[in-house]
Amino acid sequence: MVRVLLVEDDAAMRLLTKTKLKNEYEILEAADGLKALEILDHNHVDLMIVDIMMPNMNGYEFVESLREGGDLTPVILLTAMDSFEHKKKGFERGIDDYLTKPVDYEELKWRMEAILRRAKIMHESQISIGGLVLSEKTMAGTYEGRTIELTEKEFELLYKLLSYPGVLFTKQQLMDEIWGYDTETEYDTIKTYISRLRKKFEDCTVFELVSVRGLGYKAEIR
Known part of the structure; x- marks a missing residue:
């Protein structure tokens, strides 16, 4: 089963997202970027869903830290902030896709499937x-x-x-x-x-x- 790391400080949002995805994906959870990095030290994941506004280490900082360390695992940024500048900032730091809240979970699944297909093609051959x-x-x-x-x-x-x-x-x-x-x-x-x-x-x-x-x-x- 594909393993997904969900990085979100809102416990209710984490629970809802996990409930929507758990039948198709194995979900690991972290409440902030620092905890997520700890999880990644000991676990392989295929995809990450990351919120922006979090304590200790926000989503931008987390993704930037990943990319600087050579981790190219696909990241979908999930947030209530949908301005052009916020999207631009996310892509500049290395995200692969962007989805705004409130989340349409069917759309999220489509985007996840598309990203995982691209990642599979890249790893093939x-x-x-x-x-x-x-x-x-x-x-x-x-x-x-x-x-x-x-x-x-x-x-x-x-x-x-x-x-x-x-x-x-x-x-x-x-x-x-x-x-x-x-x-x-x-x-x-x-x-x-x-x-x-x-x-x-x-x-x-x-x-x-x-x-x-x-x-x-x-x-x-x-």
Whole structure:
């Protein structure tokens, strides 16, 4: 399920928005930008819905901080302020879309779907890092011209981790996204696949698969 971070200081608004979206999306919540940054330190999200007027760190400051740090996760700004200057300020700081309150939740869903489609297209095709190439078309990897054979699940797991270098994925997230929500596969399966990938790429100096005890896994670019 697509994971969305909702950053909104109004508790009633957060509850309403979560209620409207929870059947289609997994919702994480933060009451301000600082709390949102803490959540992002330990969680991967696919899309963010962000209010402007919040304590501690407002929406503009939050988005600016994300972009300066290299985080390109799509952001929809959700606010009561709809002047040209406010919209311009948001786009200058790196938002992807803008919707005014009161929110038409059907329109919000359309906009979310459109942004997620664009993000998916951008992540499709291949990953190229140094001498390493992972191609979704061939479901194979090459390192310095040498083909590395991968099973479907090995490829999907490595592609997911390398698509978001430095981002920690919990075991549950990886199970849900790669093996499916209804899988009866045990968590130890992920450990086995990580071990296989480390073995297959033991000569690769481009990345490292890092285990975070009790939490999950991430890929670090060397």
